[in-house]
Amino acid sequence: MQTQSSDKAIDTGSFRDHIGIITDDGKRKDIYPKKPKGRFYNARTVFSLALLAFLFGMPLIKIDGHPFMMLNIIERKFIIFGQVFGTHDFFILALGFITFIVSIILFTAVFGRVFCGWACPQTVFLEMVFRKIEFFFEGDYISQKKMNSAPWTAGKIIKKVSKWSIFFALSVLIANTFLAWIIGTDELTHIISDPVSKHVWGFAAMLIFSGMFYFVFAYFREYACIYVCPYGRLQGVLLDKNTTVIAYDYVRGEPRGKIRKSEERTKGDCIDCNACVAVCPTGIDIRNGTQLECVNCTACIDACDNIMDKINKPRGLIRFASENNIRNKSKFKFTAREIAYTFVLLILLSVLTYLISTRKPIDVTILRAPGMIFQEQPDDKISNLYTMKLTNKTFDEVPVTLKLENLNGELKVIGNDIKVGSNDVSETKFLVLLNKNELKTMNIPLEIGLYKNGVKFETKKINFLGPAPQK
Numbered sequence: 001m002q003t004q005s006s007d008k009a010i011d012t013g014s015f016r017d018h019i020g021i022i023t024d025d026g027k028r029k030d031i032y033p034k035k036p037k038g039r040f041y042n043a044r045t046v047f048s049l050a051l052l053a054f055l056f057g058m059p060l061i062k063i064d065g066h067p068f069m070m071l072n073i074i075e076r077k078f079i080i081f082g083q084v085f086g087t088h089d090f091f092i093l094a095l096g097f098i099t100f101i102v103s104i105i106l107f108t109a110v111f112g113r114v115f116c117g118w119a120c121p122q123t124v125f126l127e128m129v130f131r132k133i134e135f136f137f138e139g140d141y142i143s144q145k146k147m148n149s150a151p152w153t154a155g156k157i158i159k160k161v162s163k164w165s166i167f168f169a170l171s172v173l174i175a176n177t178f179l180a181w182i183i184g185t186d187e188l189t190h191i192i193s194d195p196v197s198k199h200v201w202g203f204a205a206m207l208i209f210s211g212m213f214y215f216v217f218a219y220f221r222e223y224a225c226i227y228v229c230p231y232g233r234l235q236g237v238l239l240d241k242n243t244t245v246i247a248y249d250y251v252r253g254e255p256r257g258k259i260r261k262s263e264e265r266t267k268g269d270c271i272d273c274n275a276c277v278a279v280c281p282t283g284i285d286i287r288n289g290t291q292l293e294c295v296n297c298t299a300c301i302d303a304c305d306n307i308m309d310k311i312n313k314p315r316g317l318i319r320f321a322s323e324n325n326i327r328n329k330s331k332f333k334f335t336a337r338e339i340a341y342t343f344v345l346l347i348l349l350s351v352l353t354y355l356i357s358t359r360k361p362i363d364v365t366i367l368r369a370p371g372m373i374f375q376e377q378p379d380d381k382i383s384n385l386y387t388m389k390l391t392n393k394t395f396d397e398v399p400v401t402l403k404l405e406n407l408n409g410e411l412k413v414i415g416n417d418i419k420v421g422s423n424d425v426s427e428t429k430f431l432v433l434l435n436k437n438e439l440k441t442m443n444i445p446l447e448i449g450l451y452k453n454g455v456k457f458e459t460k461k462i463n464f465l466g467p468a469p470q471k
């Protein structure tokens with residue numbers, strides 16, 4: 001089987017018939033990736049630190065006592081950069097979700113799995129937190145392998161127990177942060193400080209998530225990307241020969257072969273040192289071409305660049321490039337499909353920006369009560385009955401008063417004073433009464449002013465229906 005159509009296409013052998021992390025008899029093959037070293041790894045470390053600061057820091061930020069970010073899917077209440085979004089903002093949230101999906105599709109079609117390698121929480125935690133702790137306690141891949149096959153000694157027990165304890169403590173911290181994003185830090189503090197009997201479900205969720213994170217980062221690891229993640233499975237549909245992925249330049253590298261000092265080199269630039277395979281956290285050989293298991297972590301780029309430096313060859317034998325870039329020795333180019341995706345994404349982003357920027361903190365709808373036209377009232381007056389729906393998208397309860405602004409008449413609210421709770425909806429009925437002799441037409445425009453604590457926040461224009469004026 002061959003993956004590249006070129007004179008120098010490489011024989012991919014049987015790698016597509018089996019997964020690199022499974023032995024021939026179907027058991028899990030332990031992966032011991034070598035500690036990566038290089039410019040991409042350093043850049044990823046810095047980027048991961050920024051992401052971790054965002055993840056752990058955001059739930060702690062409050063403005064006027066309210067969370068700055070909260071994604072409460074249970075109560076369908078979302079606070080994004082201090083703005084409250086609820087069920088009444090369903091269309092904004094739905095459009096935001098669609099935009100997110102399209103941007104992922106676009107981004108993946110153009111840049112492959114960059115998200116997996118740089119921003120996916122699984123990779124960030126595994127490679128930048130848990131794996132670093134493992135390297136600290138157990139050394140690089142060779143000493144890890146040796147330790148795991150060695151008998152249990154006091155030294156091994158201390159190292160393993162220390163590592164597992166830190167792994168579990170970190171899993172508890174991640175689980176708590178995850179919950180803080182959903183229920184907020186106040187509720188989380190209650191779960192932590194109150195007796196367990198008061199928050200049985202909250203406490204259970206904390207334990208389940210802690211156990212789950214521990215299992216994923218201490219044991220399951222690359223299985224999550226290869227077997228569970230649906231995004232990884234989508235790659236076959238989203239990638240094409242113009243997609244930028246982490247790729248081995250087989251045109252330059254093949255035929256591969258070891259360096260022999262005594263011989264003049266007639267082979268390609270790949271010296272078959274396996275450094276790129278040794279660092280791969282999913283246990284693959286990128287020289288076989290793009291594979292489902294590759295999470296674009298860039299470790300193999302760094303490893304190969306280090307080798308190229310040593311043998312005085314240009315860097316980039318493994319690099320970010322598309323199949324067409326490598327085969328045709330060309331540069332990155334936008335395709336018609338990518339231009340179309342970008343266009344759709346820009347439209348969605350524009351609509352979303354418009355909806356968010358014109359979103360009012362209090363939404364008001366006033367409609368004439370259904371089935372009623374006008375009513376005759378004592379003292380030669382005519383009334384219309386209206387129904388007003390108020391949606392409060394702020395953190396505070398809002399008291400509202402109404403005024404008839406453009407005519408002499410009366411406005412009577414039916415029932416109690418109007419108040420609408422935080423992130424809540426209220427419905428109120430009110431009557432507008434006008435003197436019959438002021439009704440010059442059957443359809444009179446009215447302006448209703450809405451006031452919060454004496455300050456007008458909106459004027460609504462509605463119509464008043466009256467009888468036909470007498471001639």
Ligand code: SF4
Binds near residue numbers: 280281286296300301
């Ligand atoms: S092939 Fe390279 S980029 Fe892909 S997962 Fe392995 S080391 Fe990371």
Ligand code: SF4
Binds near residue numbers: 271276277318
């Ligand atoms: S690190 Fe580079 S030179 Fe070594 S085997 Fe991989 S591609 Fe070839």
